[in-house]
Amino acid sequence: MMRTPLVILLVAWLAGCATPAPPEPREIHLAATPEATLREAMELLMERGYVIRHADGDLGRLEAVLGRMPGYGVSLRVAGQGDGSRVSFIATRGGRPLPPTVLDPLLTDLQSRLGLLP
Numbered sequence: 001m002m003r004t005p006l007v008i009l010l011v012a013w014l015a016g017c018a019t020p021a022p023p024e025p026r027e028i029h030l031a032a033t034p035e036a037t038l039r040e041a042m043e044l045l046m047e048r049g050y051v052i053r054h055a056d057g058d059l060g061r062l063e064a065v066l067g068r069m070p071g072y073g074v075s076l077r078v079a080g081q082g083d084g085s086r087v088s089f090i091a092t093r094g095g096r097p098l099p100p101t102v103l104d105p106l107l108t109d110l111q112s113r114l115g116l117l118p
Contacts, residue, residue: 023097025077025088028107032114034060034078034085040113041076041087044106050074074106 030037035057042052042062050064060079066072077088089106091098111117 023090023092024100025090026100026103026107027086027088028111029081029084029086030111030114030116031084032116034080036114037085037087037110038062038076038078041078041110044109044113045074045076048106074103 032040038055038057038060042055045062045064046052049067051067052062052064054061054063056062060077062074062076062078064074064076071094073092075090075092079086079088087107087110089100089103091100091102108117
């Protein structure tokens with residue numbers, strides 16, 4: 001009799017420990033060097049009002065937060081792939097991931113800055 005409520009309580013308690021799925025990054029392959037891609041992405045984010053919190057060219061990582069609206073952030077990873085680079089963006093608001101499609105305008109502007117759009 002006492003065992004059933006205990007099992008239900010245990011299952012409910014363990015369900016609270018489940019971690020959310022990691023955010024889905026928005027990835028794109030560019031015909032530009034990783035160094036140029038990271039540099040242009042950093043300049044683009046700064047022009048849009050982001051404050052660069054962490055940037056590491058050797059690791060190809062960049063973390064930025066929106067200066068005018070606290071809580072919005074962008075995480076960027078750039079890796080060399082052949083003679084180009086693979087760029088991965090994740091946008092968050094309040095620590096929660098935003099849909100990857102939110103980043104499409106930013107990726108289009110990055111391609112434009114790198115001279116990769118027709």
